[in-house]
Amino acid sequence: MLTANDVMTTEVVTVSPETPVPDVARLLHERGISGVPVVDTDGKVVGIVSEGDLIGHAGTIGEQRRSWWLRLLTGEDALARDYAKTHARSVRDVMTTRVISVPDTASLADIARRMEKHGIKRVPVVRDGRLIGIVSRGNLLQALAATDISKDVSADDRTIRERLIADLRAQPWASMLTKNIVVENGAVHLFGFVRSEEERRALRIAAENVPGVTKVEDHLMRREPGGI
Known part of the structure; x- marks a missing residue:
């Protein structure tokens, strides 16, 4: 669960x-x-x-x-x-x-x-x-949209999430304050905001490079410069 x-x-x-x-x-x-x-x-x-x-x-x-x-x-x-x-x-x-x-x-x-x-x-x-x-309520909605919350979460999925978050924290271009990650059965769901298509692409590649990832689902939204 x-x-x-x-x-x-x-x-x-x-x-x-x-x-x-x-x-x-x-x-x-x-x-x-x-x-x-x-x-x-x-x-x-x-x-x-x-x-x-x-x-x-x-x-x-x-x-x-x-x-x-x-x-x-x-x-x-x-x-x-x-x-x-x-x-x-x-x-x-x-x-x-x-x-x-x-x-x-x-x-x-x-x-x-x-x-x-x-x-x-x-x-x-x-x-x-x-x-x-x-x-937040948003995090709960993201989980509902991406996974079956009644099922148990595998240790592999938790390891993937922890590894990806750790990898992204080390990258100066990845602002984790505006992002969240949900993993189910090896599928990585990316939520939050990006400043550019280059950042979106880099996030996808970072997720794909984590061992055990089967696919990456992009739910990211573009935030225009100066936006809240």
Whole structure:
């Protein structure tokens, strides 16, 4: 059965608790993502910061004031909490600290249930408390499109995926932040974005050169220069 380890994105954009709020807003915009894990110096996930956490920030959309009647009905502690979050200068004070994460052995069905239960779009994948990847709704859809998720995954398929990801990480032209790989019965499915047809071709050749690969399925999309 497919697990988080078989579909997760291993190149994860992260920030630290000390990252300035404007820097996070720019990062989300430039990467075209809606949230990032917050990790400490040991690589442990200590929070998540999302568009939702930033949308009410005074520095982002301007000062907001509650109506007089809402101020009367809201306790002072809640008002102080709102002020701290809307005026905070670093991620530490705006991030969501209750993080829903999964181990790399979690099944896709379990991950999907957690996303549905908590109304979230992605979950960090952890091993021994440290971040090793992330699974998004997009990753789940890619797996559904490429494989029969009810079947067991062979050790050979996992080895192919790990070998290919390791090979591509060593290549300066292969940006793994925008790509994902799913392998079934020796067939490599390439997902994500490429900047050029040369990059697309190089990815295909890299996959074909991994021992055990029977074919390569190209699901890659072209991202135009300057696109999100």
